[in-house]
Amino acid sequence: xxxxxxxxxxxxxxxxxxxxxxxxxxxxxxxxxxxxxxxxxxxxxxxxxxxxxxxxxxxxxxxxxxxxxxxxxxxxxxxxxxxxxxxxxxxxxxxxxxxxxxxxxxxxxxxxxxxxxxxxxxxxxxxxxxxxxxxxxxxxxxxxxxxxxxxxxxxxxxxxxxxxxxxxxxxxxxxxxxxxxx
Amino acid sequence: xxxxxxxxxxxxxxxxxxxxxxxxxxxxxxxxxxxxxxxxxxxxxxxxxxxxxxxxxxxxxxxxxxxxxxxxxxxxxxxxxxxxxxxxxxxxxxxxxxxxxxxxxxxxxxxxxxxxxxxxxxxxxxxxxxxxxxxxxxxxxxxxxxxxxxxxxxxxxxxxxxxxxxxxxxxxxxxxxxxxxxxxxxxxxxxxxxxxxxxxxxxxxxxxxxxxxxxxxxxxxxxxxxxxxxxxxxxxxxxxxxxxxxxxxxxxxxxxxxxxxxxxxxxxxxxxxxxxxxxxxxxxxxxxxxxxxxxxxxxxxxxxxxxxxxxxxxxxxxxxxxxxxxxxxxxxxxxxxxxxxxxxxxxxxxxxxxxxxxxxxxxxxxxxxxxxxxxxxxxxxxxxxxxxxxxxxxxxxxxxxxxxxxxxxxxxxxxxxxxxxxxxxxxxxxxxxxxxxxxxxxxxxxxxxx
Ligand code: FES
Ligand SMILES: [Fe+2]
Numbered sequence: 001x002x003x004x005x006x007x008x009x010x011x012x013x014x015x016x017x018x019x020x021x022x023x024x025x026x027x028x029x030x031x032x033x034x035x036x037x038x039x040x041x042x043x044x045x046x047x048x049x050x051x052x053x054x055x056x057x058x059x060x061x062x063x064x065x066x067x068x069x070x071x072x073x074x075x076x077x078x079x080x081x082x083x084x085x086x087x088x089x090x091x092x093x094x095x096x097x098x099x100x101x102x103x104x105x106x107x108x109x110x111x112x113x114x115x116x117x118x119x120x121x122x123x124x125x126x127x128x129x130x131x132x133x134x135x136x137x138x139x140x141x142x143x144x145x146x147x148x149x150x151x152x153x154x155x156x157x158x159x160x161x162x163x164x165x166x167x168x169x170x171x172x173x174x175x176x177x178x179x180x181x182x
Numbered sequence: 183x184x185x186x187x188x189x190x191x192x193x194x195x196x197x198x199x200x201x202x203x204x205x206x207x208x209x210x211x212x213x214x215x216x217x218x219x220x221x222x223x224x225x226x227x228x229x230x231x232x233x234x235x236x237x238x239x240x241x242x243x244x245x246x247x248x249x250x251x252x253x254x255x256x257x258x259x260x261x262x263x264x265x266x267x268x269x270x271x272x273x274x275x276x277x278x279x280x281x282x283x284x285x286x287x288x289x290x291x292x293x294x295x296x297x298x299x300x301x302x303x304x305x306x307x308x309x310x311x312x313x314x315x316x317x318x319x320x321x322x323x324x325x326x327x328x329x330x331x332x333x334x335x336x337x338x339x340x341x342x343x344x345x346x347x348x349x350x351x352x353x354x355x356x357x358x359x360x361x362x363x364x365x366x367x368x369x370x371x372x373x374x375x376x377x378x379x380x381x382x383x384x385x386x387x388x389x390x391x392x393x394x395x396x397x398x399x400x401x402x403x404x405x406x407x408x409x410x411x412x413x414x415x416x417x418x419x420x421x422x423x424x425x426x427x428x429x430x431x432x433x434x435x436x437x438x439x440x441x442x443x444x445x446x447x448x449x450x451x452x453x454x455x456x457x458x459x460x461x462x463x464x465x466x467x468x469x470x471x472x473x474x475x476x477x478x479x480x481x482x483x484x485x486x487x488x489x490x491x492x493x494x495x496x497x498x499x500x501x502x503x504x505x506x507x508x509x510x511x512x513x514x515x516x517x518x519x520x521x522x523x524x525x526x527x528x529x530x531x532x533x534x535x536x537x538x539x540x541x542x543x544x545x546x547x548x549x550x551x552x553x554x555x556x557x558x559x560x561x562x563x564x565x566x567x568x569x570x571x572x573x574x575x576x577x578x579x580x581x582x583x584x585x586x587x588x589x590x591x592x593x594x595x596x597x598x599x600x601x602x603x604x605x606x607x608x609x610x611x612x613x614x615x616x617x618x619x620x621x622x623x624x625x626x627x628x629x630x631x632x
Contacts, residue, residue: 049441055543057376059376060281062285065282065285076377076378092408095409172513174380177542177552179543
């Protein structure tokens with residue numbers, strides 16, 4: 001949508017949009033790589049202090065009531081975290097006895113369909129699709145596919161992550177835990 | 183119809199699986215398919231199963247899907263305000279008539295041939311009633327099958343498939359009722375939208391026995407301690423109390439003496455800040471009428487109740503239901519409540535716990551699942567499944583003290599009384615071929631040395 005509009009505004013605007021798309025993609029790919037590489041402390045530095053990291057619950061509803069599919073803020077969620085809690089999630093991995101991640105799981109994140117939905121006041125609203133693939137021990141395998149809505153705030157010549165809303169394509173979580181970050 | 187559901191000609195003899203004298207348990211009860219099938223008949227179909235809280239379905243037509251063993255049921259409020267529990271299976275070919283897990287509807291319309299059922303399960307119409315059925319179908323007998331009984335205790339709705347089951351309040355007994363009172367006596371409860379659900383590759387009983395397990399806490403959840411989420415003293419306190427009720431209900435976990443309770447109350451009333459791990463729990467109990475409602479012993483227990491077979495009443499204004507999905511898989515369902523007149527600080531703490539500590543992403547709970555799935559796995563092999571497990575901790579070293587109020591309890595250190603009681607009850611339920619036999623043969627909670 002924004003791609004079409006930008007195209008109509010002339011070559012200049014198109015180049016600017018392409019450059020911005022490139023910056024956004026590089027940021028998201030870098031961030032995913034930090035998590036896949038288990039560089040969690042580095043990952044924390046990409047988060048804004050006021051980040052809201054939220055994964056609502058999803059339910060099967062009839063088509064008529066599909067507006068009730070996701071829980072809303074204030075309802076229950078799988079993640080409803082501020083930076084302090086996210087920091088704790090990272091710290092737990094290094095203090096010992098974090099059994100869900102010891103031995104560590106092996107993860108790979110695929111980030112695709114990245115679109116900049118809005119760009120105003122130094123903040124970009126970015127939607128993307130993801131797949132998080134995890135194996136553990138000898139034969140356990142989990143994967144989660146979903147959509148993310150991120151707010152990237154411009155900071156210096158890069159971004160910090162100021163909001164992440166994660167919408168999974170699962171109702172009952174089919175894994176024994178969600179011990180990884182999305 | 184319900185009667186046919188609960189009679190069975192299969193019977194596995196499990197009478198030697200748990201030995202209360204030695205506290206040993208045979209592992210194949212976690213993996214044997216025939217035992218699992220018997221559990222569906224003799225425990226889940228027979229017992230009272232938690233369905234939902236009344237506030238989840240306030241309006242006519244509101245429904246919530248749940249399970250009784252492997253039978254999916256629709257829990258729905260009808261136009262008279264009554265809550266019905268209906269088998270989600272069309273009597274024509276057996277198709278499900280409801281595919282959503284929550285919602286509001288005027289009727290249940292079967293997507294296969296279009297039989298249509300009212301909110302109380304009555305068959306109200308179908309295509310071709312006149313042309314194809316020639317007006318000869320008796321609609322009054324072909325409705326959705328209701329559960330044999332549906333009853334509520336303080337807003338918590340339960341159902342059983344067995345018409346001979348005792349009344350819910352009698353089934354719960356004083357321990358089961360007390361377990362629910364821990365939550366219900368706090369004030370008016372409001373269900374927080376969304377039941378957190380996830381699957382663990384474990385036998386359901388291993389998830390249940392863990393709720394009494396205050397031995398694993400510091401090891402399994404050591405990170406919470408190291409992160410300062412919980413203090414060392416609060417994590418697995420030395421003061422423990424166990425209350426055991428007929429038919430397998432129990433409450434086990436932290437519990438303090440009357441002296442400590444009084445002392446804490448005195449300090450809190452004098453406006454001193456909380457300084458001991460149980461001050462927070464005592465402060466909780468000082469709200470409303472809780473002290474009177476919970477009784478002289480109950481007020482001092484901050485343990486985990488289990489409503490047999492599979493409903494854990496957690497201290498964080500939550501319930502956790504453990505739903506079997508075959509011998510090797512269990513679904514955990516977390517229900518979370520808000521107490522309407524709870525102090526803001528307490529409400530925040532409970533929400534914090536619900537959001538960050540429990541559930542599949544919980545900082546604490548994410549470490550539990552693998553222990554249970556691997557304990558289940560350990561019962562699969564030809565060698566492993568023949569070896570007994572040790573549930574003997576504290577056996578014979580403690581005393582069940584009577585109380586004038588009737589609230590008998592064991593006051594001791596970390597122990598496995600709750601787990602032993604659960605497996606003993608499980609064995610009795612599994613051996614009994616009917617409610618009549620179960621009520622005649624089940625064990626009374628121990629008295630004196632135990
Ligand atoms: S199976 Fe329901 S109408 Fe035929
Ligand atoms: Fe645990």
